[in-house]
Amino acid sequence: MSVVAAKSVVSIQYTLKNGEGETIDASEAGDPLRYLHGAGNIVPGLEEKLEGKKIGDKLEVVVEPADGYGEVSGPGPQALPREAFEGVDPAPGMSFVAEDEDGNQVHLWVLDANEERVVVTPDHPLAGVTLHFAVEIEAVREATAEELEHGHVH
Ligand code: ZN
16 A cells, blocks of 8 residues: 555654744654544544655645634633642643533643633634645555554554
8 A cells, every 4th residue: 555545554754834934843753643544633634635645745735724723713711720620730731521511522722720720722722723734755554453443543
């Protein structure tokens, strides 16, 4: 298997920049990002553009927020009492899955934390950011049955 398609495990080297050209994230040399293609392991806008690409291909992909980490939505940051986080040590950048009043699961990201309160937001830290990826495909292989069952790379 040398073409990126559903059920393949893809290794990529990547650099991610924001609209201002600042590097937000990058893979380390010798330690590529490995993901299961077609399983939603990476942002949809990037996954779509990697489809059909081959080992050695280099590409630049611009992903709008809607196909990346989403738009910034309401209700914005909220302060919760520290007691609500029993058993964990919340720190900026951490994320939690919580239940809202209707019993829906929501992702909450920690912006700030001190002894009394923890400030959280439902928006991913990269929500609203246009993502500029530079990607090189290092390897493609077929996923194992177990990886397909789990929906991620082992
Ligand atoms: Zn697994």
